[in-house]
Amino acid sequence: MRRGRAGDDHSDQRDFNALFEEHYNAVYRYARRRVGPDQADDVASEAFVVAWQRRDRLPPGHELPWLYACARRIGLAHLRLERRQGSIAASLGRETDTTHHDDTDRVLDRDRALATLARLTEIERELVMLVTWEGLDCRQAAKVVGCTHVTARGRLHRARRKLTAYMKADAPEPARVRVPKEVSWTT
Incomplete structure (x- = not known):
């Protein structure tokens, strides 16, 4: 990601918007295959929040693998949370639906x-x-x-x-x- 001069927030925002437009769909599809459609948007969005916060440390020319790695860690955290919530619900005698339905079911x-x-x-x-x-x-x-x-x-x-x-x-x-x-x- 190109970086503007220090303090050039408008340039940073424009560059980040271009990065988002270029890679959001790929990161979303990646997340969807791992956490399902219910959480994919959250995981992809969180990955871009982290990317924005760390935009000065994004590896130029290798942003997509970095975003995948970030989405992977966030997705794993979501799955751990879902498992914990399922365990708590099971201990309380409730059932949770953790089944994900996606387009590849066909x-x-x-x-x-x-x-x-x-x-x-x-x-x-x-x-x-x-x-x-x-x-x-x-x-x-x-x-x-x-x-x-x-x-x-x-x-x-x-x-x-x-x-x-x-x-x-x-x-x-x-x-x-x-x-x-x-x-x-x-x-």
Whole structure:
């Protein structure tokens, strides 16, 4: 993000508005996939509040990975809060609805893919999603999760191998057509 002269609030605001316009939708989609549609706007908005507060420390040219990392931490905090509230409600004998409905429910293999992703560690899952869904390269994804590029590359490689193995193991066998013995084929 370009910065104006010290004290040039109008320039800072204009630059930040451009940053917001450029990246808000991507950060919102990122948050929606992680916390659901009910909280995605809050998480994305909070990430931009933090970005505004720390605008002098945003890495020029790498704002989107920084925003993803910020949204990830905020999203995790939202999920922890939701779990705590669910635990409190359960202890009081109440039920809470923590089910998130999103547009991807229409995909037929969604449940199987999500179940397979859930078998990965949190860091592996996050790396796969950052590279596959968010379109980051391995270096940018490493910055988001807070590890070195080499470590991220190794974890991503192992995660992909695990996913392939899990998908093969869970794949339904093709249906076999059995012809009863009494059926005779004549011409």
